[in-house]
Amino acid sequence: xxxxxxxxxxxxxxxxxxxxxxxxxxxxxxxxxxxxxxxxxxxxxxxxxxxxxxxxxxxxxxxxxxxxxxxxxxxxxxxxxxxxxxxxxxxxxxxxxxxxxxxxxxxxxxxxxxxxxxxxxxxxxxxxxxxxxxxxxxxxxxxxxxxxxxxxxxxxxxxxxxxxxxxxxxxxxxxxxxxxxxxxxxxxxxxxxxxxxxxxxxxxxxxxxxxxxxxxxxxxxxxxxxxxxxxxxxxxxxxxxxxxxxxxxxxxxxxxxxxxxxxxxxxxxxxxxxxxxxxxxxxxxxxxxxxxxxxxxxxxxxxxxxxxxxxxxxxxxxxxxxxxxxxxxxxxxxxxxxxxxxxxxxxxxxxxxxxxxxxxxxxxxxxxxxxxxxxxxxxxxxxxxxxxxxxxxxxxxxxxxxxxxxxxxxxxxxxxxxxxxxxxxxxxxxxxxxxxxxxxxxxxxxxxxxxxxxxxxxxxxxxxxxxxxxxxxxxxxxxxxxxxxxxxxxxxxxxxxxxxxxxxxxxxxxxxxxxxxxxxxxxxxxxxxxxxxxxxxxxxxxxxxxxxxxxxxxxxxxxxxxxxxxxxxxxxxxxxxxxxxxxxxxxxxxxxxxxxxxxxxxxxxxxxxxxxxxxxxxxxxxxxxxxxxxxxxxxxxxxxxxxxxxxxxxxxxxxxxxxxxxxxxxxxx
Numbered sequence: 001x002x003x004x005x006x007x008x009x010x011x012x013x014x015x016x017x018x019x020x021x022x023x024x025x026x027x028x029x030x031x032x033x034x035x036x037x038x039x040x041x042x043x044x045x046x047x048x049x050x051x052x053x054x055x056x057x058x059x060x061x062x063x064x065x066x067x068x069x070x071x072x073x074x075x076x077x078x079x080x081x082x083x084x085x086x087x088x089x090x091x092x093x094x095x096x097x098x099x100x101x102x103x104x105x106x107x108x109x110x111x112x113x114x115x116x117x118x119x120x121x122x123x124x125x126x127x128x129x130x131x132x133x134x135x136x137x138x139x140x141x142x143x144x145x146x147x148x149x150x151x152x153x154x155x156x157x158x159x160x161x162x163x164x165x166x167x168x169x170x171x172x173x174x175x176x177x178x179x180x181x182x183x184x185x186x187x188x189x190x191x192x193x194x195x196x197x198x199x200x201x202x203x204x205x206x207x208x209x210x211x212x213x214x215x216x217x218x219x220x221x222x223x224x225x226x227x228x229x230x231x232x233x234x235x236x237x238x239x240x241x242x243x244x245x246x247x248x249x250x251x252x253x254x255x256x257x258x259x260x261x262x263x264x265x266x267x268x269x270x271x272x273x274x275x276x277x278x279x280x281x282x283x284x285x286x287x288x289x290x291x292x293x294x295x296x297x298x299x300x301x302x303x304x305x306x307x308x309x310x311x312x313x314x315x316x317x318x319x320x321x322x323x324x325x326x327x328x329x330x331x332x333x334x335x336x337x338x339x340x341x342x343x344x345x346x347x348x349x350x351x352x353x354x355x356x357x358x359x360x361x362x363x364x365x366x367x368x369x370x371x372x373x374x375x376x377x378x379x380x381x382x383x384x385x386x387x388x389x390x391x392x393x394x395x396x397x398x399x400x401x402x403x404x405x406x407x408x409x410x411x412x413x414x415x416x417x418x419x420x421x422x423x424x425x426x427x428x429x430x431x432x433x434x435x436x437x438x439x440x441x442x443x444x445x446x447x448x449x450x451x452x453x454x455x456x457x458x459x460x461x462x463x464x465x466x467x468x469x470x471x472x473x474x475x476x477x478x479x480x481x482x483x484x485x486x487x488x489x490x491x492x493x494x495x496x497x498x499x500x501x502x503x504x505x506x507x508x509x510x511x512x513x514x515x516x517x518x519x520x521x522x523x524x525x526x527x528x529x530x531x532x533x534x535x536x537x538x539x540x541x542x543x544x545x546x547x548x549x550x551x552x553x554x555x556x557x558x559x560x561x562x563x564x565x566x567x568x569x570x571x572x573x574x575x576x577x578x579x580x581x582x583x584x585x586x587x588x589x590x591x592x593x594x595x596x597x598x599x600x601x602x603x604x605x606x607x608x609x610x611x612x613x614x615x616x617x618x619x620x621x622x623x624x625x626x627x628x629x630x631x632x633x634x635x636x637x638x639x640x641x642x643x644x645x646x647x648x649x650x651x652x653x654x655x656x657x658x659x660x661x662x663x664x665x666x667x668x669x
Contacts, residue, residue, distance in 0.1 A: 016089045017082070028086060035079040042076025045069075064115060067108040074101040171293070178297075205286075205308040208293055211262060212302050214239045226310050228279030247275035247283060262301045264292050273311070285315040348372055348479070352486035361490055365394035365483065369458075372479055373472070378460040380448075380483070383408065390457060402459055406433035411457060413445035419477060420445045424464050444468050446476055448484035455484045455491075503577040505555060506562025514576040514584055518637040521574075521588050522630060532630040533587035533595025536644040537602070540622040540656040542581035553613045554581075557621060560611050568605060584641075592629035592661070599625045599659045607657070622657035624648060633662045 017031075046069035053065050078101055081094040205226060208218040215238045219231040234241060246254055257272040264270055269291040275283045286308045293305035348368040355361040365380050377397025381390035391405045410432035413420035422430040424440040431445055441461040448456040458480040462468060468476075503510045509517070525532045539561065546554040558581065565575040565583065574586040585602075587595055603623055611618045626647030628634065633643040643662035651660040 017086045031086065032083055035082045039076040039079040039083075042072050042079065045072045064108070064111060067104070067111060071101070071104050071108050074104055077101075175295075205310075207306050207308065209290070209304045209306060210302065211258060211304055214242065214258075216241050217303070226278070226284065227276065245277045247277070250274040258304075261290055261292075261304055264301065266292055273315075284310055285312045287311045349482050349486065352483065353489070355486075355490060358487060358490045361487060362393040366396040369394070369479065369483075370396040373460065373476065375466075376444075376460040376462060376472070376476075378458065380456060380458055381405075382456040382487070383454060393456075402435065403433060408454075411445055413447050414454065414457060417447060417449075417454075419447075419473065421468060423467075440464055442467060444473075444476060446480040448480045448487070450481070450484035450488035453488070455487055458483065503562070506558055506577050507566055508562045508583070509574060509576040511576060511578050514574065514578065514586070515637070517574050518586060518640075521586060522637060525588060525630060530589050531591050531632070533590035533592065533598070534628045534630075534640050534644045535583075535585040535587070535595060535599045535602070535625050536578070536628075536641065536648045537583045537585070537599070537623050537625040538648055538652070539581040540624055540652075545618065549613060549618065553611075553618060556611050556613045557618065560609055560621070561606060561623070564606055564609060565602070568602060584644075590629070592627070592632050595627050595629055596659060596661060599627050603657070603659055624651040624656045625659045626651060626662065627659060628662040 049065050049069050074097065078094070078098050081090070081097055085091060085094055205222050206218075206220040207216055207223070209215075210217050216234050219234050221231070223234060224230055237244060242254060243251065254272065254274050257270060261270050269289050271287070271289050273285060273287050276286050277283055288306050288308040290304050290306035292301045292303075294301075294303035296302045348371075351364055351368055352361050355364065362380070362382070369378060369380070378395070379392055379402055380394040382393050383390050387408070389405050389407055390411075392402070395402075408414045411420070412422075412429070412431050420429075420431065422434065422443040422445075424442070427440065430440075430443070434443060441464060443462075444460040446458040446460075447454055448458055458476065460468075460476055502508065502513075521532055539557065542554060542557070545557050558577075561583065562577065565585070569575045569585060570587075572588050574588075576584045576586075578584045585598075587598060590598065603625060606621055606623050609621060611621065626644040626649070628640045628644035628647065630640055634640045647660040647662040650663075651658045654660070
């Protein structure tokens with residue numbers, strides 16, 4: 001490969017063209033200028049072609065332009081190489097470029113051959129100009145024709161008005177000359193011919209109806225265009241024309257209209273809208289305006305002249321508009337209902353968020369859900385911490401088909417994790433927790449889930465004749481989510497509050513709660529002029545349990561003491577884990593003697609307790625206690641605790657497993 005490239009670029013094998021010209025400066029300069037000028041011209045032409053093609057996106061045969069550009073660039077390159085070989089004889093390179101020029105020239109020529117017929121088929125500018133002139137001429141002729149049609153329409157309308165006026169005048173003459181039958185007949189024939197001419201120009205159905213015989217005696221040709229019947233077919237129907245072609249719902253109204261028409265005055269007209277059947281069985285709405293055309297010798301109306309317009313499209317538009325208005329009203333009502341539901345849902349959420357405990361929230365659920373779902377009866381069940389049964393915490397309405405508690409597996413909704421509908425038509429799909437009565441209800445079970453955890457169940461039921469709508473589904477699901485979230489937040493709040501006030505290991509109050517409670521209790525007993533007892537207690541040899549059996553054994557001892565204190569103190573007493581193995585007990589309204597007696601009972605009670613750990617029984621547990629009371633041993637918690645803590649150390653110094661009263665307190669006798 002490199003040898004071929006070196007061969008192409010080699011200039012050492014041959015002599016340059018300059019030797020052929022004997023290096024005559026004028027001759028060399030002549031060839032230099034001529035080949036340079038040709039190359040410059042060749043290179044400028046492709047740029048012009050490319051600019052033209054880019055500016056005219058609609059130019060056909062774009063590929064040919066590009067081939068011409070490549071062909072011309074290669075030709076220009078051959079002339080540049082002619083200049084180059086005057087001094088550097090790279091004839092292989094020059095010949096290769098000429099070969100490429102020849103190939104692309106031949107390819108361009110071959111591509112031009114099939115394009116020549118297409119190019120010849122393109123219209124010339126002269127042909128395009130001729131077509132434009134013909135198009136402009138046709139447009140002018142069409143505008144002139146339209147103008148003429150408008151003028152004819154105007155003249156036709158004027159003629160119709162004139163003919164209508166003439167008809168009225170003729171009718172008046174007929175009424176005046178009714179006694180002369182022969183003249184009336186002649187005038188009637190003339191008027192009929194004139195009437196037919198006018199009727200055929202009227203773009204509506206023009207008819208004459210015989211009130212006495214209840215049949216149509218005349219129709220213009222528009223009856224055929226609109227309904228498909230010929231005037232002769234209408235006349236052949238006779239007295240059956242109304243009963244056969246009028247809509248059944250409109251027949252009575254049409255008959256009443258005909259009866260009223262008999263009492264019309266000559267200058268009055270009657271108007272009615274009714275449906276009429278065409279030859280294909282389709283119904284058309286007609287607007288008819290009718291007036292008395294001829295009266296008998298007794299003055300009673302016999303013939304009635306009418307004009308009927310097809311108002312089917314207008315009626316359909318009115319029906320569509322009425323339906324749209326009805327749908328809009330229903331939508332507005334639905335939106336108002338949704339707004340009220342969202343307001344009630346928001347109020348329910350606000351109430352639940354305002355509750356301080358789960359128990360308080362459970363008391364409000366029945367009234368809140370009853371307002372939110374007024375058409376439903378229902379109940380709320382909460383899943384107990386053991387997660388083995390659900391307990392009813394709220395019920396409203398006539399909900400009698402449910403138990404007070406049931407197993408989670410008895411509900412299809414809890415099994416599937418989604419709402420479940422039970423209907424009388426599918427009795428086998430009722431949940432097991434529903435007590436099926438003789439009259440079965442339509443029920444809806446919705447799991448109450450929050451934070452990925454199932455908290456309970458919302459149960460709703462309707463009478464057997466009613467069904468839950470999609471709107472009720474969505475509202476019930478939203479309500480269940482809101483209730484679940486509110487209960488989850490309250491449980492979390494109670495848990496956080498419990499952990500903030502309780503010691504997690506023993507279940508007793510922590511030191512923070514002790515310090516907050518003692519001040520409140522001291523103020524209360526001071527106000528009520530009562531006493532208050534304080535016991536500070538410590539587990540003896542607690543380090544021995546940790547060293548001998550491990551810290552888990554020490555935790556077991558602490559849990560036993562905490563459990564004993566929780567069960568052994570009064571409800572008003574405050575038992576706390578003060579720190580480590582040290583405990584403090586506040587006894588409101590207890591004297592010093594009562595506090596000492598209670599401390600001794602606690603010591604003896606703990607002494608008989610046993611703790612089993614890892615399959616073995618731990619050593620007996622003893623405690624030492626220091627006792628102080630308000631106001632005998634101090635007026636503040638700091639003084640009381642210091643006195644009780646000093647008594648505790650004295651109990652440990654005397655040998656542990658005992659109760660000692662504070663030094664500054666009078667020992668009760």
